[in-house]
Amino acid sequence: MNLNAFVFQAVNGLSSASGLFLVAVGLSLIFGVTRIVNIAHGSLYMLGTYIAYSVATKLGGALGFWGGIVLTAILVGILGAIIEVLLLRRIYRAPELFQLLATFALVLVFNDAALWIWGPEDLLGPRAPGLTGSIELLGRRLPTYDIFLIVVGPAVLLLLHMALSKTRFGRLMRAATQDREMVGALGVNQAMLFTGVFALGAMLAGLGGALQIAREPATLTTDLNVIGDAFVVVVVGGMGSITGAYVAAVLIAEVKALCIALGIVDFGLFTVNFSKMTLVAEFLVMAIVLITRPYGLLGREQGAVRSVAEPEEPLRPATTATKIGGLIVLFVLIAMPLIAQGSPYTLVLGIDVLIAILFAASLHFIMGPGGMHSFGHAAYFGLGAYGAALLVKWFAAPMGVALAAAPLVALMGALLFGWFAVRLSGVYLAMLTLAFAQIVWAAVFQWETLTGGSNGVLGVWPSAPFESRPAFYYLTLALAALGVFLIRRFLFAPFGYAMRAGRDSPLRAEAIGLDVKRIHWLAFAIAGCICGVAGGLFAFAKGSISPETIAVSRSIDGLVMVLLGGLQTLSGPIVGASVFAVLQDSVMRSTEYWRALLGGVILLLVLAFPAGIVGGLAKLFARRKAAS
Amino acid sequence: MSDLVIRQLSKSFGGVRAVNDVSFAIKRGEFLALIGPNGAGKSTCFNMINGQLQPDSGEIMFEGTPLRGKKPRDIWRLGIGRTFQVAATFNSMTVIENVQMALISHASQVYRLWKPARALHRERALELLAQVGMQDAADRPSRELAYGDVKRVELAIALANEPRLLLMDEPTAGMAPKERNDLIALVKRLVIERGISVLFTEHSMDVVFAFADRIIVLARGKLIADGDARSIRDNPQVQEVYFGTGKTFKAEARS
Ligand SMILES: Nc1ncnc2c1ncn2[C@@H]1O[C@H](COP(=O)(O)OP(=O)(O)O)[C@@H](O)[C@H]1O
Ligand SMILES: [Mg+2]
Numbered sequence: 001m002n003l004n005a006f007v008f009q010a011v012n013g014l015s016s017a018s019g020l021f022l023v024a025v026g027l028s029l030i031f032g033v034t035r036i037v038n039i040a041h042g043s044l045y046m047l048g049t050y051i052a053y054s055v056a057t058k059l060g061g062a063l064g065f066w067g068g069i070v071l072t073a074i075l076v077g078i079l080g081a082i083i084e085v086l087l088l089r090r091i092y093r094a095p096e097l098f099q100l101l102a103t104f105a106l107v108l109v110f111n112d113a114a115l116w117i118w119g120p121e122d123l124l125g126p127r128a129p130g131l132t133g134s135i136e137l138l139g140r141r142l143p144t145y146d147i148f149l150i151v152v153g154p155a156v157l158l159l160l161h162m163a164l165s166k167t168r169f170g171r172l173m174r175a176a177t178q179d180r181e182m183v184g185a186l187g188v189n190q191a192m193l194f195t196g197v198f199a200l201g202a203m204l205a206g207l208g209g210a211l212q213i214a215r216e217p218a219t220l221t222t223d224l225n226v227i228g229d230a231f232v233v234v235v236v237g238g239m240g241s242i243t244g245a246y247v248a249a250v251l252i253a254e255v256k257a258l259c260i261a262l263g264i265v266d267f268g269l270f271t272v273n274f275s276k277m278t279l280v281a282e283f284l285v286m287a288i289v290l291i292t293r294p295y296g297l298l299g300r301e302q303g304a305v306r307s308v309a310e311p312e313e314p315l316r317p318a319t320t321a322t323k324i325g326g327l328i329v330l331f332v333l334i335a336m337p338l339i340a341q342g343s344p345y346t347l348v349l350g351i352d353v354l355i356a357i358l359f360a361a362s363l364h365f366i367m368g369p370g371g372m373h374s375f376g377h378a379a380y381f382g383l384g385a386y387g388a389a390l391l392v393k394w395f396a397a398p399m400g401v402a403l404a405a406a407p408l409v410a411l412m413g414a415l416l417f418g419w420f421a422v423r424l425s426g427v428y429l430a431m432l433t434l435a436f437a438q439i440v441w442a443a444v445f446q447w448e449t450l451t452g453g454s455n456g457v458l459g460v461w462p463s464a465p466f467e468s469r470p471a472f473y474y475l476t477l478a479l480a481a482l483g484v485f486l487i488r489r490f491l492f493a494p495f496g497y498a499m500r501a502g503r504d505s506p507l508r509a510e511a512i513g514l515d516v517k518r519i520h521w522l523a524f525a526i527a528g529c530i531c532g533v534a535g536g537l538f539a540f541a542k543g544s545i546s547p548e549t550i551a552v553s554r555s556i557d558g559l560v561m562v563l564l565g566g567l568q569t570l571s572g573p574i575v576g577a578s579v580f581a582v583l584q585d586s587v588m589r590s591t592e593y594w595r596a597l598l599g600g601v602i603l604l605l606v607l608a609f610p611a612g613i614v615g616g617l618a619k620l621f622a623r624r625k626a627a628s
Numbered sequence: 629m630s631d632l633v634i635r636q637l638s639k640s641f642g643g644v645r646a647v648n649d650v651s652f653a654i655k656r657g658e659f660l661a662l663i664g665p666n667g668a669g670k671s672t673c674f675n676m677i678n679g680q681l682q683p684d685s686g687e688i689m690f691e692g693t694p695l696r697g698k699k700p701r702d703i704w705r706l707g708i709g710r711t712f713q714v715a716a717t718f719n720s721m722t723v724i725e726n727v728q729m730a731l732i733s734h735a736s737q738v739y740r741l742w743k744p745a746r747a748l749h750r751e752r753a754l755e756l757l758a759q760v761g762m763q764d765a766a767d768r769p770s771r772e773l774a775y776g777d778v779k780r781v782e783l784a785i786a787l788a789n790e791p792r793l794l795l796m797d798e799p800t801a802g803m804a805p806k807e808r809n810d811l812i813a814l815v816k817r818l819v820i821e822r823g824i825s826v827l828f829t830e831h832s833m834d835v836v837f838a839f840a841d842r843i844i845v846l847a848r849g850k851l852i853a854d855g856d857a858r859s860i861r862d863n864p865q866v867q868e869v870y871f872g873t874g875k876t877f878k879a880e881a882r883s
Contacts, residue, residue, distance in 0.1 A: 497728075498732075508718065512788070
């Protein structure tokens with residue numbers, strides 16, 4: 001560790017910063033004008049890498065590479081315009097939760113499209129013609145392509161600034177970013193403006209992706225990896241601010257570079273390998289910025305939060321009919337091992353469904369009554385699952401101990417992450433929770449010595465007396481029923497009312513003495529804790545746990561379950577989780593392209609059935625009643 | 629003795645001096661009207677007193693306790709209730725649950741997780757609703773109420789912690805003249821019965837002149853007059869503010 005190493009890494013950090021900036025800036029621009037958080041932005045970047053790869057290898061030479069980069073940016077820009085016209089235009093007025101889900105559906109569709117077109121293998125592009133060499137800097141070699149990238153970031157920033165201040169389109173964009181209502185008043189064709197901005201943002205993502213092919217292979221996991229980083233940069237820089245995006249990109253890249261330069265440091269009593277702490281560092285930067293400036297370094301507080309689509313009915317205690325119905329379902333579930341004696345697989349599916357119910361019900365607890373749209377519920381599932389599995393792996397803990405630890409580990413995580421999350425609302429909260437989930441995932445993935453890395457933890461089997469399938473099924477049923485019962489109880493108690501009060505009208509709630517942040521923080525912790533039970537059960541049900549099973553897609557599965565059932569009913573998550581788990585098991589697994597299928601289901605839900613199954617049925621009954 | 633004392637209060641938004649060096653006091657049991665054209669800084673004053681906004685400078689004392697720097701919920705616990713210019717109730721709850729929520733908070737039972745909230749303080753909540761004439765709507769969803777009724781429910785909520793000072797920002801906005809009169813008469817009765825002090829804004833001059841004990845006038849952030857109905861009516865500066873904006877007292881009353 002010496003000064004030269006630091007300076008070298010700092011320079012190197014600037015080239016990473018350019019990459020981060022190019023992904024984040026488009027996301028930020030699009031949000032500034034349209035108020036849509038485009039989760040598919042990472043997918044556009046990924047498509048950029050694939051398209052540039054194809055052009056560069058098909059055409060070859062300098063034209064193929066450099067021309068390919070330009071062509072890619074244009075193609076991805078056009079794709080962005082098409083997305084805006086066909087999909088986003090229909091959902092600008094929808095609740096933001098639906099917007100996020102719709103763009104996530106695109107992630108799924110594009111991922112399968114890339115799989116279909118380019119196949120599952122990683123594709124390594126050619127090196128940049130003209131920039132294959134390297135120069136010597138402080139006794140180390142720095143590739144000239146990296147120097148080129150260092151220049152690209154600020155150059156794009158400068159160009160964007162000029163475009164925004166000098167052109168009519170740019171001035172409109174800035175006006176729209178500052179005051180959305182004003183655009184209408186100016187008599188501007190808003191549709192054109194939005195399409196243009198979306199195309200521009202997509203173009204920047206495509207450019208960012210295309211520039212990477214000389215350094216890294218094109219791969220199918222890029223979309224979600226990149227969107228996680230982009231979220232952190234945008235949140236730190238301030239949504240809608242392009243200079244903020246660059247400042248944040250440099251800050252984060254430099255902090256990471258510093259960690260790498262520090263390497264392994266001996267503190268006498270213990271040693272710390274800082275180069276394995278890059279993700280933790282990223283998290284810390286974000287945390288510090290959000291504590292001191294909740295809307296990012298150069299961001300501004302956004303106007304009023306959009307209200308929920310449909311007004312919610314007051315909570316009514318269960319009617320006798322509902323109670324009887326619930327008991328019948330419970331009896332059927334208890335009798336299941338007898339009913340399904342012939343087909344042992346039914347119990348496996350039954351366990352999956354019960355775990356899904358616990359997962360979805362805990363998510364619904366904060367999403368519905370709490371109004372906090374968490375896009376990272378997988379974090380608490382993962383903490384529970386890994387908490388239990390690691391106790392078994394390292395301490396040979398009996399199942400009872402491991403299962404008891406699962407909710408506690410998840411609770412710790414939820415208390416920590418929730419403390420930050422409740423300070424934000426709306427899309428900020430959604431992005432922050434997603435970023436936290438990415439951090440848990442990455443930590444599990446990176447910390448190989450503890451967690452087994454991508455292989456996960458194996459051999460987590462239930463111990464006596466639960467080693468038989470039916471016994472474990474009964475355990476799962478008991479815990480799931482207990483969890484659902486507790487959640488229901490909490491919602492009818494003063495605490496649940498206070499949660500809803502804080503959601504309905506934070507100002508009014510504070511004005512009658514409620515500490516809304518604290519209430520929502522505790523709710524977040526309770527949800528995380530219950531979700532941890534689901535995670536623990538999952539680890540034992542499968543006998544193993546791997547990073548793949550706690551990735552973003554699990555968070556999104558949870559959202560789909562909740563919306564499928566209906567956000568505004570208590571039984572919604574239960575119905576939604578059951579339907580989803582059975583569907584996923586039967587239909588989704590029967591095709592290689594189940595992601596695209598799931599994406600289609602989500603789009604259908606968002607565009608056609610926003611109230612979900614239970615909500616839709618309730619409305620149907622209400623209409624019948626009114627008619628009779 | 630004065631309940632609330634405000635000294636040299638100021639607040640700017642960007643370049644706009646919304647409230648500029650304002651001082652006044654409310655005596656115990658006083659029914660004090662704060663009037664002034666739109667944009668005069670009335671709501672900003674309310675928001676600073678209840679802690680929703682922090683003043684740039686100045687002092688706010690309630691029964692000898694400084695309020696600056698305190699949060700809305702702490703100020704509420706000191707005995708100051710408020711209603712909002714744009715009425716805000718909890719839309720996913722019934723009317724009575726809205727009031728129960730405030731009573732639950734008052735009794736420090738918010739963090740209870742077990743016993744259903746429906747059963748808590750129902751009697752007391754019904755009493756409060758009866759006082760504002762809303763007991764018949766107790767079990768209706770609050771989002772179905774007409775705007776005037778929402779305002780009355782807000783009043784019941786604000787009374788739940790037995791406040792000694794009530795801040796009411798345009799409590800009658802959006803009401804018909806008859807309704808306005810009734811509501812203010814109701815508040816006035818409560819003031820007398822319970823010895824509450826009230827600071828309220830109101831656009832109808834008829835109502836203000838008929839009910840307020842004292843009137844203070846705000847224009848462009850500055851306090852320009854302070855006195856009883858007669859002295860305010862005859863104050864040339866006040867007349868200028870109202871006529872100067874092209875409105876008469878009567879026209880203002882209808883707006
Ligand atoms: N949150 C705010 N941000 C910027 N300006 C504000 C804000 N609140 C009020 N103002 C400005 O302060 C002035 C006083 O507003 P307000 O207190 O609402 O007046 P009133 O209630 O008397 O109609 C107005 O010029 C208004 O535009
Ligand atoms: Mg006002």
